[in-house]
Amino acid sequence: MHSSAADTTLTATPQPDPIIHSVFEPQTSTWQYIVADPATSRAVIIDPVLDYDNTTRTVSTSSADALIALARRHNYTISGILETHAHADHLTAAFYLQRRLAAAGTRPLVGIGKRIGQVQSLFGKRYGIPSAEYDGVFDVLFEDDEGFEIGALKGTAIHLPGHTPDHMGYRIGDNVFCGDSLFHPTLGTARCDFPGGSASALYYTGRMLLSLPDNVRIWTGHDYPVEGERAPEPWATVAEHRAQNKHLRDGVTEKEFVEARMDRDRQLAAPRLVHESLQVNVRGGKLPEVDAGGIRSFKLPVKVEGEGW
Known part of the structure; x- marks a missing residue:
């Protein structure tokens, strides 16, 4: 993956269709993608998952290893790993994949939107993470509408605020990988109640x-x-979303969307892995350092009823 000069339009230039492998991770209901150039067999991975069992507090790599195996079966060279945002519902496997692939001979660059620093600073303070553990962990900080290349394929990084302020999508040909912006048309859109989220921004x-x-x-x-x-x-097409999207189909006004989205968000519980995910994801997929006692730990907030006893 190579970054290129900014492209301020979403109009795609004619190019070969990318090969897209969609891989569903059922524990966190996450879609992971490998997008490959058929001409050069260069490819990127989008939003990979690091497995985490919060009952046993065990991190494992089966999902990430399956992505590597899939790439190898097709003789792809993974040149980049693209993150849409700092996820709050799963741990990213970006660092693990980068290290494994580098050991095999090719170190892919990890890219994310340029606003990730805002999110890192916010959650770094919230969880007491030293800035040295997250500064510079991403190789590429995409500008809005910045172009990039996957072999002969050309893509564009698109700012998609609303779910989170740093959220980016990636357009490659007639495909947009929108992360947690739009869901299946029957589900509508993602929540907007995280810090910096905005229902109005997501509407636009x-x-x-x-x-x-x-x-x-x-x-x-x-x-x-x-x-x-x-x-x-x-995936669903733009036409399908315009006709069927539960929250954003044609005719829905901004006021209607914001009221429905905010009402729905008030009913949602926090994601099951929110604290573990954010502490790993602001570090680009690196785990917390081992402490002086030889233990690697996450910080988890505790609510106490009747404080003062």
């Missing part, structure tokens, strides 16, 4: 995405189908 992000040509495919970061009704689906 959604309207921008749905102004793209009808055939453009929007690849989501998660899916939460009701068991027995359908299998997880990684």
Whole structure:
């Protein structure tokens, strides 16, 4: 993956269609992607998952290892790892993958949007993480509408605020990997109640995405189908979202969207892995350092009823 001069338009230039492998991680309901250039077999991984069992507090790498195995089966060279944002519901495998792939001969660059520093500073202070553990952990900080290359493929990094302030999407040909912006049309959109989130911003992000040509495919970061009704689906077209998206279909006003989104967010519990995820993800996928007692730990907040006893 090579960064290139800024491209201030979302109009795609003619190029070969990318090869897209969508890999669903069921424990966190996350879609991971490998996007490859058919001409050169260079590829990027988008939003990879590091496995974490919060009952046993065990980190493992089965999901990430499966991505490496998939890339090897197709003889891909992974040149980049793209993060859409600092996820609050799963741990990123970016650092693990970078280290494993570098040991095999090619070190991919890890890229994220330029506003990640705001998020790192906020949660660094909240969890007491020294800035030395997160400063400079990402190789590429994308500007808005900055171009990048995957072999002969050209992509564009797009700022998609709303879910989080740092959120980026990646357009590659007639495909947009939108992270946690739009979900399956029957589900609508992602929550906006994280620090820096904004329902109004997400409304305009959604309207921008749905102004793209009808055939453009929007690849989501998660899916939460009701068991027995359908299998997880990684994408829907712009036309499908405009006609069917629960929150953003044509005709929905900003006021209607903001009221519905905020009402829904008030009903949502915090993500199950929110504290562990943020402490790893602001570090670019690195785990907390081992302390003087030889223990690697996460900091978890505790609520005490009747403080003062």
